[in-house]
Amino acid sequence: MSHAVNKPDSDKACYAKLNWKDEQPFSAQYQDIYFSTENGLEETQFVFLAQNDLKARFSALDDANFTIVETGFGTGLNFLSTWQLWTECAPQNSCLNFVSTEKYPLTIDDLTKALAYWPTLVNYSQQLIGQYQWFTPGFHQLSFADSTVTLTLLIGDVAETLPQLKANVDAWFLDGFAPAKNPEMWSASLFQQMAKRSHHGTTFSTFTSAGDVRRALQDAGFVVEKIPGFGHKREMLKGYYEGSVVTSNTVKTKPGNKTVIVIGGGIAGTSSAYALANKGLQVTLIERNLQLASEASGNPLAVLYPRLTGQNTSLEQLNMYGYLHSLRLLTTLGFERCQYEACGVIQLAMDQKQQDRHTLLSATTNNTDDQFQPLFQQLNADELSKIAGVKLTHSGLYFPHAGGINTARLAEALVQHHNIRVMTNTHATEIKQTAHNTWQIWSNSVLIAEADVVVIANANDAANLSQSSGVPLVPIRGQLSYLQANIESEKLRTILCGEGYISPAMNGLHYLGATFTTHDNEAELRAKDHESNLNLLNTMSNTLYQSLHKNIVSGRVAWRSQTADYLPVAGQLLDADALIASAPRYNEKPENLPWLSGLYINAGHGAKGFLTAPLCAEIIASEVVGAPSPVPVNVLNALQPNRFVMRKLGLKQLAQHLITI
Numbered sequence: 001m002s003h004a005v006n007k008p009d010s011d012k013a014c015y016a017k018l019n020w021k022d023e024q025p026f027s028a029q030y031q032d033i034y035f036s037t038e039n040g041l042e043e044t045q046f047v048f049l050a051q052n053d054l055k056a057r058f059s060a061l062d063d064a065n066f067t068i069v070e071t072g073f074g075t076g077l078n079f080l081s082t083w084q085l086w087t088e089c090a091p092q093n094s095c096l097n098f099v100s101t102e103k104y105p106l107t108i109d110d111l112t113k114a115l116a117y118w119p120t121l122v123n124y125s126q127q128l129i130g131q132y133q134w135f136t137p138g139f140h141q142l143s144f145a146d147s148t149v150t151l152t153l154l155i156g157d158v159a160e161t162l163p164q165l166k167a168n169v170d171a172w173f174l175d176g177f178a179p180a181k182n183p184e185m186w187s188a189s190l191f192q193q194m195a196k197r198s199h200h201g202t203t204f205s206t207f208t209s210a211g212d213v214r215r216a217l218q219d220a221g222f223v224v225e226k227i228p229g230f231g232h233k234r235e236m237l238k239g240y241y242e243g244s245v246v247t248s249n250t251v252k253t254k255p256g257n258k259t260v261i262v263i264g265g266g267i268a269g270t271s272s273a274y275a276l277a278n279k280g281l282q283v284t285l286i287e288r289n290l291q292l293a294s295e296a297s298g299n300p301l302a303v304l305y306p307r308l309t310g311q312n313t314s315l316e317q318l319n320m321y322g323y324l325h326s327l328r329l330l331t332t333l334g335f336e337r338c339q340y341e342a343c344g345v346i347q348l349a350m351d352q353k354q355q356d357r358h359t360l361l362s363a364t365t366n367n368t369d370d371q372f373q374p375l376f377q378q379l380n381a382d383e384l385s386k387i388a389g390v391k392l393t394h395s396g397l398y399f400p401h402a403g404g405i406n407t408a409r410l411a412e413a414l415v416q417h418h419n420i421r422v423m424t425n426t427h428a429t430e431i432k433q434t435a436h437n438t439w440q441i442w443s444n445s446v447l448i449a450e451a452d453v454v455v456i457a458n459a460n461d462a463a464n465l466s467q468s469s470g471v472p473l474v475p476i477r478g479q480l481s482y483l484q485a486n487i488e489s490e491k492l493r494t495i496l497c498g499e500g501y502i503s504p505a506m507n508g509l510h511y512l513g514a515t516f517t518t519h520d521n522e523a524e525l526r527a528k529d530h531e532s533n534l535n536l537l538n539t540m541s542n543t544l545y546q547s548l549h550k551n552i553v554s555g556r557v558a559w560r561s562q563t564a565d566y567l568p569v570a571g572q573l574l575d576a577d578a579l580i581a582s583a584p585r586y587n588e589k590p591e592n593l594p595w596l597s598g599l600y601i602n603a604g605h606g607a608k609g610f611l612t613a614p615l616c617a618e619i620i621a622s623e624v625v626g627a628p629s630p631v632p633v634n635v636l637n638a639l640q641p642n643r644f645v646m647r648k649l650g651l652k653q654l655a656q657h658l659i660t661i
């Protein structure tokens with residue numbers, strides 16, 4: 001039943017269908033050109049870069065970040081030209097956030113062919129091509145130039161993706177196909193969405209001068225000017241936003257002026273430090289142990305794969321976004337440097353219900369990536385046995401890029417950054433806000449550090465800090481078993497996951513996990529828990545069980561930190577006491593709530609911290625500097641840490657819409 005999940009025939013429409021005319025792309029879907037046939041690069045420079053005055057605006061930035069949103073990514077020519085200009089004239093500590101929407105991404109072959117036409121951009125286009133993969137529908141953030149340039153691609157119809165974007169935009173590039181051929185890219189509702197994300201002085205430009213476009217932009221609050229167009233085009237439009245500004249909680253800040261303290265040196269803390277340092281903030285990371293990653297994040301191996309269920313929930317979206325984010329992060333840091341074993345992971349269907357869900361996933365997953373190894377495939381037991389190297393009796397999903405993370409090496413790689421200072425052996429016992437709106441960290445009665453922003457990333461111990469004590473996190477004990485490999489077991493080539501997981505032999509050991517027990521403080525290894533792990537192994541592969549069940553040599557105990565809805569908590573905290581005292585109503589405006597300005601939490605990662613914590617770190621870092629969010633607003637709301645207290649107050653609806661654009 002070999003089934004490449006990603007390419008049912010109906011999904012092929014997701015790609016751009018091109019004809020080529022004189023080596024220039026032409027859309028078969030829209031019967032239109034991607035850019036001027038006179039000179040696409042010069043058109044980009046004239047219409048988008050010059051008319052948004054980007055050279056002067058980039059040069060005048062002082063270590064802030066600049067956000068551009070484009071409608072219609074196409075070949076990426078506008079993005080690459082903007083990046084080139086940015087490199088030439090933006091100050092070193094500043095960041096460029098380029099967001100672009102695209103319903104029909106080009107295939108990698110078409111993109112490569114289209115970009116080969118522009119030799120002056122080769123340094124940039126090669127890097128884009130290198131990361132151009134895994135485009136499932138939704139948000140995809142790629143980072144370049146030591147993370148100073150990010151490209152967030154919103155794959156899907158602009159009418160669905162743009163309303164989910166949280167961003168404070170400085171310039172718009174309107175680059176759909178001609179309005180007569182592509183009216184949905186020029187609709188009044190799209191221009192309203194633009195207005196919501198604009199501030200006074202936000203500019204826009206477009207190649208078209210269509211009267212309907214001009215009027216609709218004016219109706220949305222933009223001042224519009226008609227000017228001579230590029231090449232043979234008589235006129236084009238440019239302008240700026242002058243309408244009323246929606247109060248947004250995406251407030252841009254100058255990262256260079258800001259300091260951050262991160263409490264906790266597990267994957268949540270180290271990845272938070274990394275994401276914030278990459279945005280130019282000065283970070284101090286505080287860890288109570290002598291070593292980073294020595295509690296839950298200190299297992300010798302962490303499995304990275306998205307455990308998909310086929311349900312359209314925020315959790316499923318988070319799993320997929322988290323998976324792609326962690327994979328891209330490991331790629332940026334280097335697989336070798338982090339000792340990431342991309343050995344592949346098999347997610348076995350342990351019963352008929354799971355098998356049916358995998359089949360549904362196969363039918364519905366709309367992955368546009370069929371020129372690469374697909375993100376995952378549904379395979380039968382024989383096919384999986386061949387890949388795994390051992391006999392399996394269940395069907396399942398195979399994730400070829402997934403694998404095992406060396407947790408210590410990843411922690412090391414994440415904090416090796418000139419903007420990060422690590423303080424181990426330091427226990428944060430109290431957080432205090434000063435009269436000047438900065439935050440102090442105290443260890444008993446000693447002041448340890450002070451900063452503008454604090455990220456609480458200390459898992460279950462967040463309960464001991466007054467500002468996060470209301471976030472309900474449950475410790476769940478987990479015991480891993482280490483098994484001595486043998487000739488038979490060394491045939492296992494991939495990680496197997498069912499209700500538990502087992503790794504291929506690594507330095508002569510297999511890692512088998514894991515138990516789940518609540519209300520359990522026992523730090524010692526328990527024989528009965530090893531037994532329970534072996535039972536999990538038996539359900540995944542009797543062959544491996546037979547060869548390994550007498551081979552347990554050691555193990556490890558640690559505690560996960562779990563929320564009631566299995567989603568992590570990531571975002572800014574509210575003052576829970578003040579919230580309760582003020583008794584807000586369901587229709588309260590989010591900005592009127594008692595926010596703890598500069599205080600964030602990244603915790604509650606349960607059994608999947610390596611899947612979810614780095615993405616949550618990026619979400620928080622983007623919020624701190626006012627950069628576009630890497631995930632849709634519905635996911636941000638599902639993760640916001642105040643949801644539990646708000647639900648208790650009967651504010652479920654408000655909690656679901658707390659994060660606005």
Ligand SMILES: Cc1cc2nc3c(=O)[nH]c(=O)nc-3n(C[C@H](O)[C@H](O)[C@H](O)COP(=O)(O)OP(=O)(O)OC[C@H]3O[C@@H](n4cnc5c(N)ncnc54)[C@H](O)[C@@H]3O)c2cc1C
Pocket residue numbers: 263264265266267268269286287288289292293294295296297298299301302303304426427428429457458459461462477478479480513514515557558559560561602603604605606607608609610611613
């Ligand atoms: C047995 C087991 C197997 C697992 N397998 C996987 C897997 O295969 N893949 C996967 O993705 N996830 C796995 N997980 C889950 C994963 O390990 C966790 O989700 C993740 O490690 C949580 O990271 P964290 O940084 O939030 O917490 P932690 O790693 O616990 O880090 C919190 C840190 O904060 C420090 N700290 C606490 N309080 C303070 C304070 N007051 N001051 C200073 N420092 C403080 C602690 O010392 C600790 O280092 C597993 C978990 C267990 C228990």
Ligand SMILES: C[S@@+](CC[C@H](N)C(=O)[O-])C[C@H]1O[C@@H](n2cnc3c(N)ncnc32)[C@H](O)[C@@H]1O
Pocket residue numbers: 016033034035070071072073074075076077078079101102103104105156157158159175176177182184185
């Ligand atoms: C003129 S091309 C963009 C050219 C591009 N800016 C470049 O630099 O190559 C217009 C793009 O808009 C995309 N598009 C058209 N309709 C769309 C929609 N409804 N939502 C998102 N993208 C759309 C097309 O697939 C196409 O790639």
